[in-house]
Amino acid sequence: MNVQWQRYKELELVPDNISAPKRRFELFPLAAAWRSLVNALMWEHFYEHRTDYLERCWELNEQENRSLALQKLLRLMN
Numbered sequence: 001m002n003v004q005w006q007r008y009k010e011l012e013l014v015p016d017n018i019s020a021p022k023r024r025f026e027l028f029p030l031a032a033a034w035r036s037l038v039n040a041l042m043w044e045h046f047y048e049h050r051t052d053y054l055e056r057c058w059e060l061n062e063q064e065n066r067s068l069a070l071q072k073l074l075r076l077m078n
Contacts, residue, residue, distance in 0.1 A: 005020040057076055058069075 002020065008014065009016075009018070054076060057072065
């Protein structure tokens with residue numbers, strides 16, 4: 001972490017009298033659980049919206065025929 005802190009100090013112009021932050025290992029399980037929960041919710045949201053989008057795109061209007069539906073399917077798969 002020392003190399004990362006040095007790079008950060010150089011890039012952000014942090015004064016030399018500021019010491020490197022201490023890691024808090026007692027919060028690691030809580031942070032990991034929170035990160036996994038947020039990640040799971042994000043993927044659920046993504047798949048739900050993707051499914052809704054595909055369902056809207058696949059809906060057939062009365063004016064569309066089967067060949068246009070096949071073209072739309074191929075375009076969505078691409």
